[in-house]
Amino acid sequence: MSIDVSQFHSIFFEESFEGLDTMESGLLSMSEGETDADTINTIFRAAHSIKGGAGTFGFSNISEFTHGLETLLDQIRNGERDTTNEAVEVMLSAVDTLREMMSAVQDAADIDEEKVAHVSSELTRLLQSDEEAAEAQTISDETSSNETTLATEHQQAGWKIDFKPLPHLLQTGNEPSRMFNELAELGKLDVELDDAALPHFSDLDPEACYLSWQLRLETDASIEAVQEVFEWVEDDCELSISPLVDEQHQDTTQLEKPFQDTDASPSTAPIAEQAVSTQSPESTAPKVDSVKKKPSTPSTEMASIRVGTEKVDSLVNLVGELVITQSMLGQIGENFDIKMLPQLIDGLEQLERNTRELQENIMRIRMLPISFVFNRFPRLVHDMTSKLGKKVNLVLSGEQTELDKTVMEKIGDPLVHLVRNSLDHGLEIPEKRLAANKNEVGELHLTAYHQGGNIVIEISDDGAGLNEEKILQKAIEKGLVEADENLSPEKIHELIFLPGFSTADAVSDLSGRGVGMDVVRKNINSLGGNVEVISEPGVGSTFTIRLPLTLAIMDGQIIQVAEQRFIIPLISIIESVEIEPKKVKRVTGKGELYNIRDEYVPLIRLTNVFNLDGGVETLEDGLLVIVEAEDRKVGLFVDELLSQQQVVIKSLETNFRKVTGVAGATILGDGTVAMILDISGLLTMHREPAKQLNSSVIKVA
Amino acid sequence: MANILAVDDSASMRQMVEFTLKGAGHTVTSANDGQQALDIAKTKSFDLVITDVNMPNKDGLSLTRDLRQLSAFKFTPILVLTTEAGPEKKQEGRAAGATGWLIKPFNPDQLLATVKKVLG
Numbered sequence: 057m058s059i060d061v062s063q064f065h066s067i068f069f070e071e072s073f074e075g076l077d078t079m080e081s082g083l084l085s086m087s088e089g090e091t092d093a094d095t096i097n098t099i100f101r102a103a104h105s106i107k108g109g110a111g112t113f114g115f116s117n118i119s120e121f122t123h124g125l126e127t128l129l130d131q132i133r134n135g136e137r138d139t140t141n142e143a144v145e146v147m148l149s150a151v152d153t154l155r156e157m158m159s160a161v162q163d164a165a166d167i168d169e170e171k172v173a174h175v176s177s178e179l180t181r182l183l184q185s186d187e188e189a190a191e192a193q194t195i196s197d198e199t200s201s202n203e204t205t206l207a208t209e210h211q212q213a214g215w216k217i218d219f220k221p222l223p224h225l226l227q228t229g230n231e232p233s234r235m236f237n238e239l240a241e242l243g244k245l246d247v248e249l250d251d252a253a254l255p256h257f258s259d260l261d262p263e264a265c266y267l268s269w270q271l272r273l274e275t276d277a278s279i280e281a282v283q284e285v286f287e288w289v290e291d292d293c294e295l296s297i298s299p300l301v302d303e304q305h306q307d308t309t310q311l312e313k314p315f316q317d318t319d320a321s322p323s324t325a326p327i328a329e330q331a332v333s334t335q336s337p338e339s340t341a342p343k344v345d346s347v348k349k350k351p352s353t354p355s356t357e358m359a360s361i362r363v364g365t366e367k368v369d370s371l372v373n374l375v376g377e378l379v380i381t382q383s384m385l386g387q388i389g390e391n392f393d394i395k396m397l398p399q400l401i402d403g404l405e406q407l408e409r410n411t412r413e414l415q416e417n418i419m420r421i422r423m424l425p426i427s428f429v430f431n432r433f434p435r436l437v438h439d440m441t442s443k444l445g446k447k448v449n450l451v452l453s454g455e456q457t458e459l460d461k462t463v464m465e466k467i468g469d470p471l472v473h474l475v476r477n478s479l480d481h482g483l484e485i486p487e488k489r490l491a492a493n494k495n496e497v498g499e500l501h502l503t504a505y506h507q508g509g510n511i512v513i514e515i516s517d518d519g520a521g522l523n524e525e526k527i528l529q530k531a532i533e534k535g536l537v538e539a540d541e542n543l544s545p546e547k548i549h550e551l552i553f554l555p556g557f558s559t560a561d562a563v564s565d566l567s568g569r570g571v572g573m574d575v576v577r578k579n580i581n582s583l584g585g586n587v588e589v590i591s592e593p594g595v596g597s598t599f600t601i602r603l604p605l606t607l608a609i610m611d612g613q614i615i616q617v618a619e620q621r622f623i624i625p626l627i628s629i630i631e632s633v634e635i636e637p638k639k640v641k642r643v644t645g646k647g648e649l650y651n652i653r654d655e656y657v658p659l660i661r662l663t664n665v666f667n668l669d670g671g672v673e674t675l676e677d678g679l680l681v682i683v684e685a686e687d688r689k690v691g692l693f694v695d696e697l698l699s700q701q702q703v704v705i706k707s708l709e710t711n712f713r714k715v716t717g718v719a720g721a722t723i724l725g726d727g728t729v730a731m732i733l734d735i736s737g738l739l740t741m742h743r744e745p746a747k748q749l750n751s752s753v754i755k756v757a
Numbered sequence: 758m759a760n761i762l763a764v765d766d767s768a769s770m771r772q773m774v775e776f777t778l779k780g781a782g783h784t785v786t787s788a789n790d791g792q793q794a795l796d797i798a799k800t801k802s803f804d805l806v807i808t809d810v811n812m813p814n815k816d817g818l819s820l821t822r823d824l825r826q827l828s829a830f831k832f833t834p835i836l837v838l839t840t841e842a843g844p845e846k847k848q849e850g851r852a853a854g855a856t857g858w859l860i861k862p863f864n865p866d867q868l869l870a871t872v873k874k875v876l877g
Contacts, residue, residue, distance in 0.1 A: 061773060064772055067768055105766065105767040105770070108809075108840050108861040109770055112773065113769070229855075230857070231832075231875075291848070
């Protein structure tokens with residue numbers, strides 16, 4: 057029977073990547089000279105599992121590579137080696153390499169052999185730097201001994217075996233009769249029992265073995281095959297195996313107890329072969345290779361999430377309740393009478409409750425703790441601080457705060473950017489910190505918590521704070537603000553989010569890779585969230601990101617424009633006001649502006665944007681909804697505000713095509729479809745109407 | 758067919774062992790670590806135990822030692838999955854009361870061959 061092990065690959069990868077994360081965080085928590093037994097054991101186990109799994113599932117190169125790492129860890133675990141910073145660094149890079157190797161194998165891409173060889177040699181160098189070259193020695197010993205045994209000739213007629221178990225043999229779970237069965241598969245076996253050592257019944261220990269056997273095995277199997285049968289008991293018995301002289305046909309009949317007749321088992325040969333191949337690594341090697349080379353069905357990689365059993369259980373539970381409700385309603389419906397109305401209403405209420413709970417629980421399945429994102433930061437901080445010569449203490453809190461998997465995947469990069477910025481520009485080098493009367497070790501806090509329907513992530517450092525002077529100067533240089541403009545510190549801080557803004561004197565290779573804060577803000581906005589900064593010179597800065605918990609559902613405000621209903625994401629609404637006509641200004645080229653508390657916001661008529669007829673035209677008959685996106689405010693002119701409700705977002709792109717100004721669609725309670733407005737998109741349309749027109753013309757064409 | 762208890766902290770190995778043994782008609786109960794396995798073993802008996810060595814909570818060797826203390830497991834074959842082929846590791850396994858071992862990496866066929874060896 058042959059089993060295709062590739063079916064276990066995806067779970068192996070999933071578990072190995074988790075193992076690598078565990079190793080990485082474990083390694084990062086290790087410090088020079090200290091070895092915490094638990095930590096090192098955990099790291100070791102992860103490496104060990106990867107090695108074992110990789111070997112089993114045919115990734116011999118990964119298995120080989122992990123071997124060195126495992127050996128190193130084993131030595132640390134056994135106290136044979138001290139934890140040095142160097143060793144930790146090498147092991148970290150080995151973890152990286154493993155991760156790359158696995159991704160490559162997973163995607164059926166090429167492995168960066170050069171890097172693997174390099175890190176591998178680093179590991180070897182560490183291993184051999186002590187007098188631990190012994191490890192390599194044993195390996196070569198093993199192989200050479202294997203070679204010699206394989207070379208042994210076995211041209212004899214069979215084997216004569218004296219087998220005298222020690223009394224405790226049965227207690228190891230071994231059983232002589234099973235071993236004889238196994239021998240019988242190698243050839244014709246004759247068994248002679250020697251019960252001379254059997255004590256008197258009253259002295260007999262029922263759990264001990266007093267018997268011994270002489271066996272004659274007619275076979276062309278090698279001595280190794282025979283030894284292998286006794287491999288597990290070689291220390292629990294007296295065993296001697298000698299070649300059988302070629303006289304087998306004479307004596308066999310005289311033997312008292314023929315244990316088993318060979319002819320009874322026709323399948324002898326293949327099984328014997330199997331047994332031999334178990335022992336010689338050479339013969340299994342090609343097998344492993346063939347598995348490896350088989351095109352590993354590229355990108356069968358299905359994004360999967362691991363869900364806690366209790367979440368699944370609660371779903372099953374809810375579905376059960378739903379079924380009960382359904383059957384209850386079914387019964388009511390069968391011969392409905394108006395007297396049963398209260399029951400019907402009860403039933404419908406129950407249905408509503410079930411549905412809501414089911415929805416909430418299903419959403420919870422997609423929720424993962426933010427630690428998935430946070431966990432990469434200890435490594436990042438570790439690497440960056442050593443490069444920058446800074447000392448930073450990273451404090452993570454609220455790692456268990458959950459958010460939607462999709463949001464999680466997209467928030468990673470902006471967070472990395474912000475953390476890099478804090479490390480690079482925010483936190484000072486130790487000398488500067490000491491000079492400023494601060495602890496030379498800077499603090500970087502990453503905090504997550506839930507607030508309302510949002511998740512809030514804060515990145516705060518106790519560094520120098522934003523350099524307002526420099527920001528302002530730069531902004532003036534770039535023509536983003538007028539030289540004589542008098543800006544409050546908050547306004548100045550906001551400038552860093554403007555496109556084309558970067559204060560770094562020199563673009564360092566750590567942050568400032570041409571990706572500015574504007575991109576960070578844009579990415580966060582596209583998730584329906586926002587980011588803001590609070591900073592105080594000399595005290596530090598805090599970036600606060602607010603995100604919706606999920607992208608699939610959001611709180612929306614339903615509005616009426618002409619005959620259409622639209623939905624505005626609640627998160628972007630600041631306020632809704634009745635319009636006082638005298639506060640409306642018309643500016644050539646900029647359309648209408650509305651003065652709200654001395655701030656002019658552009659007024660956008662949705663009827664114009666979407667080309668609708670029959671809406672409210674007179675400003676005082678409608679309402680103005682002030683919304684914010686990309687830190688710019690705009691007023692949307694609508695006929696009427698309807699209800700607020702949670703809406704399930706359906707993608708327009710998947711079902712139709714991308715439409716500027718529309719983020720998606722949803723189905724309302726009465727079954728009609730309503731478009732969800734994309735505020736950023738509307739802003740762009742408003743800012744560049746001509747361009748928008750052009751592109752839509754092209755689209756239509 | 759046999760009733761087998763398979764213990765491994767690695768989900769992929771557990772799946773592979775379970776799938777292979779079930780495919781050969783055995784009944785398989787899985788455990789994530791030694792402690793869980795021991796708890797299961799206290800409630801029912803098995804014809805064979807296959808256990809990994811390196812596991813959290815309770816490793817395979819100490820599981821083997823504890824199982825041998827249970828009367829239902831006194832003679833039960835216990836196979837240890839190990840990556841270490843060195844003689845001292847084998848000795849450790851034997852001292853703990855293991856019947857035999859299966860050296861990782863192994864493929865499903867080797868697993869079945871070894872299982873056959875102890876189930877007779």
